[in-house]
Amino acid sequence: MRFAxxxxxxxxxTCKELNAATHVVASKLGLDLIELPSAGxxxxxxxxxxxxxxxxxxxxxxxxxxxxxGLPLMTVCNTCTLNFLDVNKTLSxxxxxxxxxxxxxxxxGLTYRGTTRVSHxxxxxxxxxxxxxxxxxxxxxLSGLRVAxxxxxxxxxPPAHFGFVDSRNARAIETVNAILGCExxxxxxxxxCCGFHTAAHEEKIAIKLTGRHIKSAxxxxxxxxxxxxxxxxxxxxxxQDQMERDLGSELGMPILHLPQLVGLAxxxxxxxxxxxxxxxxxxxxxx
Amino acid sequence: xxxxxxxxxxxxxxxxxxxxxxxxxxxxxxxEGDTVTAHxxxxxxxxxxxxxxxxxxxxxxxxxRVLEVLTYVSEEIxxxxxxxxxxxxxxxxxxxxxxxxxxxxxxxxPVEPEMTIxxxxxxxVVRDLVIDRSGYEQRVSGLVxxxxxxxxxxxxxxxxxxxxxxxxxxxxxxxSCMCCFSACPVIGLGDETKFAGPAPLVQLAxxxxxxxxxxxxxxxxxxxxxxxxxVSCYKCEEVCPVSIPIVTGSIEPLKALAFKSxxxxxxxxxxxxxxxxSRGRIDPSALVLGVQRLTALRHPLRVLKLWRHGKIDPLKTxxxxxxxxxxxxxQIFEAVRGGSR
Numbered sequence: 078m079r080f081a082x083x084x085x086x087x088x089x090x091t092c093k094e095l096n097a098a099t100h101v102v103a104s105k106l107g108l109d110l111i112e113l114p115s116a117g118x119x120x121x122x123x124x125x126x127x128x129x130x131x132x133x134x135x136x137x138x139x140x141x142x143x144x145x146x147g148l149p150l151m152t153v154c155n156t157c158t159l160n161f162l163d164v165n166k167t168l169s170x171x172x173x174x175x176x177x178x179x180x181x182x183x184x185x186g187l188t189y190r191g192t193t194r195v196s197h198x199x200x201x202x203x204x205x206x207x208x209x210x211x212x213x214x215x216x217x218x219l220s221g222l223r224v225a226x227x228x229x230x231x232x233x234x235p236p237a238h239f240g241f242v243d244s245r246n247a248r249a250i251e252t253v254n255a256i257l258g259c260e261x262x263x264x265x266x267x268x269x270c271c272g273f274h275t276a277a278h279e280e281k282i283a284i285k286l287t288g289r290h291i292k293s294a295x296x297x298x299x300x301x302x303x304x305x306x307x308x309x310x311x312x313x314x315x316x317q318d319q320m321e322r323d324l325g326s327e328l329g330m331p332i333l334h335l336p337q338l339v340g341l342a343x344x345x346x347x348x349x350x351x352x353x354x355x356x357x358x359x360x361x362x363x364x
Numbered sequence: 365x366x367x368x369x370x371x372x373x374x375x376x377x378x379x380x381x382x383x384x385x386x387x388x389x390x391x392x393x394x395x396e397g398d399t400v401t402a403h404x405x406x407x408x409x410x411x412x413x414x415x416x417x418x419x420x421x422x423x424x425x426x427x428x429r430v431l432e433v434l435t436y437v438s439e440e441i442x443x444x445x446x447x448x449x450x451x452x453x454x455x456x457x458x459x460x461x462x463x464x465x466x467x468x469x470x471x472x473x474p475v476e477p478e479m480t481i482x483x484x485x486x487x488x489v490v491r492d493l494v495i496d497r498s499g500y501e502q503r504v505s506g507l508v509x510x511x512x513x514x515x516x517x518x519x520x521x522x523x524x525x526x527x528x529x530x531x532x533x534x535x536x537x538x539x540s541c542m543c544c545f546s547a548c549p550v551i552g553l554g555d556e557t558k559f560a561g562p563a564p565l566v567q568l569a570x571x572x573x574x575x576x577x578x579x580x581x582x583x584x585x586x587x588x589x590x591x592x593x594x595v596s597c598y599k600c601e602e603v604c605p606v607s608i609p610i611v612t613g614s615i616e617p618l619k620a621l622a623f624k625s626x627x628x629x630x631x632x633x634x635x636x637x638x639x640x641x642s643r644g645r646i647d648p649s650a651l652v653l654g655v656q657r658l659t660a661l662r663h664p665l666r667v668l669k670l671w672r673h674g675k676i677d678p679l680k681t682x683x684x685x686x687x688x689x690x691x692x693x694x695q696i697f698e699a700v701r702g703g704s705r
Contacts, residue, residue: 233376
């Protein structure tokens, strides 16, 4: 199964371990990842707001690169996923804007027809690899590990677009957890916001928003939080010491990237998954 | 014409069957003669220290909505239940409550077999399900959400086209029900931020995106509305009973106006744009340093710890990483934005 792979900015800077884990886990899962050459930023939601035409063109370039290779595009970042889905939708519904974007891309020898299928690693696990094959690949069931899913926003919302129905119904991570043998716990933050998108200019929003959810996960017995998004991971992991100060209580909650959790169950060594790069240490002690 | 991508959204909908989103699916779980169990929040802040839930059992009638349950409880069971409603037709926006944790219009929401019904968040409770809207209304009026014309009114009928009003069109559907205001996590932080909140910004967008308006709405959005404190979580859109694209249709256009009016004060957006132009990709450390400047280094031990864990790479940040094909990114910037920074 071949995918064009777009790691995004965070997986190549603050969360390099995610990029490394994705490569090693994908290879074990039988995914052939073709990394896009010179993959630039998708613009977060910031560029979409301040310059929608630039946002369209930057993303169309990446979608066109995948299309030129005849490959679906896989990401490991919620916001990048939403950006690609968003641009695909706009370009498929507004031919004049597609023509304008293609006029720009033509100077780079590219054109976009709008056919690139966009998926996220989480969805690839369930839609492309499938539950049965994933279950067969598990060599070490993570029994005894109680995991809280932190979905983040941009692969569950906005509602009524891109196949999203109602974020309360999100079950994809819990489904994966069950296949891997770990127990899912319910808590306040499953589909809440980590505040990353204001974290650079207003850290306290992220700290205040997310600290309470980590505490809720802890109070409900979670041994780790797993997230499909490196932006959420950055807030949950690197800001956790500040959340502890803000809450006045110890959290010590390990935060795992989704490919890391999968990797642990399919027999990848923790060191290869880069879990030692996290600010909050994770020690896999199973029943 | 672009071909529509083939998307297989199965993993996005896991759980849909067991929880049933659509009104039809939910109503199919009840039939006449069944009982609806409602746990309703009761509280008189003047005499009671904290809210409590009281449980009521109401006979289900076909196509029953939450408002009918509240009316039944107040008229047939607990005569002193306070709740607010007027039109019962999704127009007046006064009956919003939270059902099973989600903001809804009581008049429009199908009942669940068992449900908790609570007042909206982010506003003081007057009694039971009635909230004090005055704080919200003051926020709205503080944004001057009425047309301020630069040119004198030319009299009726005023020429106005659909394309000219397209940007403001959806915002005009807002019924000020406060569902989004209650769901917004940033508003939930109280005085921690000056963020005006989704509904007040929709009210601002109604006039900011109206071609007849003539004052600097970008300045108002930034200075009075702290529009860049929106975290783009879309929780507001999830609860909007009239399906306004609040983030993409109101808040983002206001951010664009703010950036245009006050680029220096829109620091995050300006630095973000500059980094993508110069490097092709965001280096989060460069972004934080560009936005916070030297205050980003106020916790040197923390910076060292981040470095030790490979979370930051000061050398790359200071000496500039660039994508190998940065010329292609710059070409796109040039084609779309020309010389503007």
